[in-house]
Amino acid sequence: MKRTPDLRLVTLGLLAVVVMGGVGSCAAESSGEDPARWVAQVTDAHRVADEAIAAGEGEAARAALLGAAEASAPAGVAAEDARVARQDAYFRLAQIALGDDDAEGAERYAGAGLGLGVEPDVFTANLYIARGRAREALGRELEAATDYHEALKINDALLARLLGTEREAGER
Amino acid sequence: MRDVTDDDPDPDELREAEALARALERGVDPSGDLPDDAFSAAALLRYGTVDGALSDERRDAILEEVLSTARAPRVEERAPLLRWLRWLVPVAGLAGAAAAALLVVQLQTQVAPSAHAELPPPPVELLRAQASAAGRATPEAIAELDRRMRGYRGAFHGSLNERYGR
Numbered sequence: 241m242k243r244t245p246d247l248r249l250v251t252l253g254l255l256a257v258v259v260m261g262g263v264g265s266c267a268a269e270s271s272g273e274d275p276a277r278w279v280a281q282v283t284d285a286h287r288v289a290d291e292a293i294a295a296g297e298g299e300a301a302r303a304a305l306l307g308a309a310e311a312s313a314p315a316g317v318a319a320e321d322a323r324v325a326r327q328d329a330y331f332r333l334a335q336i337a338l339g340d341d342d343a344e345g346a347e348r349y350a351g352a353g354l355g356l357g358v359e360p361d362v363f364t365a366n367l368y369i370a371r372g373r374a375r376e377a378l379g380r381e382l383e384a385a386t387d388y389h390e391a392l393k394i395n396d397a398l399l400a401r402l403l404g405t406e407r408e409a410g411e412r
Numbered sequence: 413m414r415d416v417t418d419d420d421p422d423p424d425e426l427r428e429a430e431a432l433a434r435a436l437e438r439g440v441d442p443s444g445d446l447p448d449d450a451f452s453a454a455a456l457l458r459y460g461t462v463d464g465a466l467s468d469e470r471r472d473a474i475l476e477e478v479l480s481t482a483r484a485p486r487v488e489e490r491a492p493l494l495r496w497l498r499w500l501v502p503v504a505g506l507a508g509a510a511a512a513a514l515l516v517v518q519l520q521t522q523v524a525p526s527a528h529a530e531l532p533p534p535p536v537e538l539l540r541a542q543a544s545a546a547g548r549a550t551p552e553a554i555a556e557l558d559r560r561m562r563g564y565r566g567a568f569h570g571s572l573n574e575r576y577g578r
Binding site for chain 1: 534546568
């Protein structure tokens with residue numbers, strides 16, 4: 241008995257192409273870029289933002305920093321480095337928004353940055369300060385005070401570490 | 413016991429005779445009335461034709477009758493299950509391959525260098541500016557923080573380049 245060409249096999253083949261294409265794009269998204277290229281993109285974003293702010297082009301600055309904030313780092317970049325780079329971009333976005341009297345936007349950017357992780361470093365402390373300023377501008381003083389307090393705790397720990405390091409260096 | 417000299421057939425005999433006639437004619441006994449031995453005899457008579465072979469017409473007629481009355485094979489009942497199984501194996505294999513590929517991608521992401529770029533120690537002037545902005549976010553305090561962060565950011569990017577740059 242003659243077998244007609246099986247449309248199910250054709251469908252399977254198409255499904256395979258779609259699935260593999262999805263996997264490939266996932267792979268490309270997470271590991272396709274060279275880490276050095278990613279570093280260049282991060283530094284360029286801040287340079288472009290600086291030039292745009294100096295030229296009074298807030299939108300261009302925002303666009304450059306948003307790209308750096310939202311882009312995922314390639315697989316060869318340590319997660320901590322990627323977090324810090326993105327948080328720094330979100331901090332600058334929050335600062336720009338506060339300068340434009342966009343407190344809600346500033347709170348959103350700062351919140352997004354803090355959502356990437358909270359660590360006792362300068363970048364996390366900056367985000368707490370930016371969110372505190374935004375919440376203060378929105379009339380939420382208690383929440384703002386909490387954020388400022390968190391920033392100061394980190395700042396104090398960093399200062400203690402720095403002074404301890406300096407003390408050790410002085411004793412040698 | 414019946415008298416063999418009795419010429420009038422009884423109902424049983426009539427029934428058997430009819431069955432024999434049908435068997436002779438059709439080669440089947442659907443009624444089941446024909447005793448086995450008589451059916452066998454009828455079959456012998458039936459096929460006791462020249463060379464014992466069925467005529468073409470007779471063969472076709474019997475075949476047609478058999479095919480029309482034969483019970484349909486159970487293929488149709490099993491077909492949906494078989495079809496489903498035939499799909500399941502390649503689809504499951506494909507899904508497994510995709511899952512394995514995604515796992516490899518995720519592992520590659522996870523085995524990124526655990527040691528990150530060493531963050532440069534923040535200068536005391538930066539920490540002072542930060543503390544001022546956190547304590548009282550005046551425009552001057554914010555501007556000073558921005559200025560100090562520009563310098564620190566440059567040092568941070570430098571450490572990234574040291575670690576990942578070509």
